[in-house]
Amino acid sequence: MKTVFSPLHNRRTATTELDGGILIAPHEKPSRAETILSRVKQQQLGDVLPPQEFGLAPVLRVHTQDYVDFLRTSWEDWTAEGKPGEAIPAVWPGRGMRHRVPKDIDGRLGYYSFAAETSITEGTWEAACASADVALTAQALVAGGEPAAFALCRPPGHHAHADLFGGYCFFNNAAISAQAFRDQGARRVAVLDVDFHHGNGTQSIFYQRDDVMTISLHGDPDLVFPHFLGFEDETGEGPGEGFNMNLVYPPGTPFGVWRDGLETACRRIEAYQPDALVIALGVDTFEHDPISFFKLTSADYLLMGERLGKLKLPTLFTMEGGYDVDAIGVNVVNVLRGFESAR
Ligand SMILES: NCCCNCCCCCS
Ligand SMILES: [Mg+2]
Ligand SMILES: [Zn+2]
DSSP states (O other): OEEEOOGGGGGOOOOOEEETTEEEOOSSOHHHHHHHHHHHHHTTOSOEEOOOOOOSTTGGGTSOHHHHHHHHHHHHHHHHTTOSSOBOOOOOOOTTSOOSOOSSHHHHHHHTBSOSSOOBOTTHHHHHHHHHHHHHHHHHHHHTTOSEEEEOOSSOOTTOBTTBBBTTBSSOHHHHHHHHHHHTTOSOEEEEEOSSSOOHHHHHHHTTOSSEEEEEEEEOTTTSTTOSSOOTTOOOOGGGTTSEEEEEEOTTOBHHHHHHHHHHHHHHHHHHOOSEEEEEEOOTTBTTOTTOOOBBOHHHHHHHHHHHHTTOOOEEEEEOOOOOHHHHHHHHHHHHHHHHHTO
C-alpha cells in the first residue's frame, strides 16, 4: 500500500494545549507522524510519496470561504494585537447570543471554533493545507485505480466542521477526500470513523446528505470529547435521514465488544454499496492511549484491518488521532497490514 506524507506537518508546532486548567505540551505532536512514517518504512508497507498541491478549491468544497479566510490570517491577526502567547479561543457565541462574525481576532477565534485545547500558531495554516494535500494525493491514487492508500495526515481533520476548528483539527481531510471522490464521479461514498472520538465534523458536514454516508464508533460523548455530538439518536436529517450512524461505547470497552460495532458498521456499508470508502483512522482506541478509555491491543488492529479489507472496496485511510506515540506506529501499520491480508 502506498503512503503519502509531507514533512510540512512539522510546521504545526504548537507548544500549548489547554488541559486541566493548565497549558500542557500538546498530545498532537510531530513525533506522532514521524513514528508512523518510520514504522511504514521499517515494515516496507510500500512507496512513500510527497503530496501534490491541490490548492484551496477542493478544501472549499467542504469548508466555507469565510472560515478558510479566517484560518489563513488568524496567526498574523493574533500577533498584530501584540498577544504574548499562542492563539487560543476563550469566548464563544453561547446560547441567546448573536451568531455573527466579530471584527476582533478574539471574537473570530471563538466564532470559528468549538473547543479551546487547539492553539493556533505560526505555521498552522501551512501544515493544515499540506495535510489536506496529503489526503487528496492519496485519494487520487485510489480514484486512479490503487485498491487502497494511506494518507499520513497531520494535523488530523475529523473534528473540523465546515466552519469550526477544534480537537486538534482544522481542515477535515476525510470529508474533503470523500467530496473529491464524489466530484470525480463516485455515486456514493462511505466514511467510517474508527477513531476513539466521534467524528463530529464529518457527521455535521454530510448530515443532510445521502450520497456520503457517515458512521463513527466512539467513546460515549456524555463522558468524553466532543461532548455535544455523537449520540446514537443522530441518524441524519432530511435527505440524509438514515445515512448517519453513531455507535457509542463505555469506558473499558475491549475489542471483543468494539468489533461487534465494527461488524454492524461494515454490514451497513455493504448494504449501502458505496463506490469508495474513507476510513478516518485514529488509533486512540488503544489500551494505553493517554486521553481515551477503550482497551484495544496492538494485535486487535490486525483484526480491525482484516475486517475492513473484507469489504473489498477502494479504500482511503486518513490519519486521525492516537496519542500513545510509542505504540502508534505499530498500531497504525497493523491496521494497514491486516487490511492487505484480507485482499
Ligand atoms: N483531557 C483531554 C482533552 C482532549 N480534548 C481534545 C481531544 C481531541 C481528540 C482528537 S482525535
Ligand atoms: Mg470515531
Ligand atoms: Zn480521537
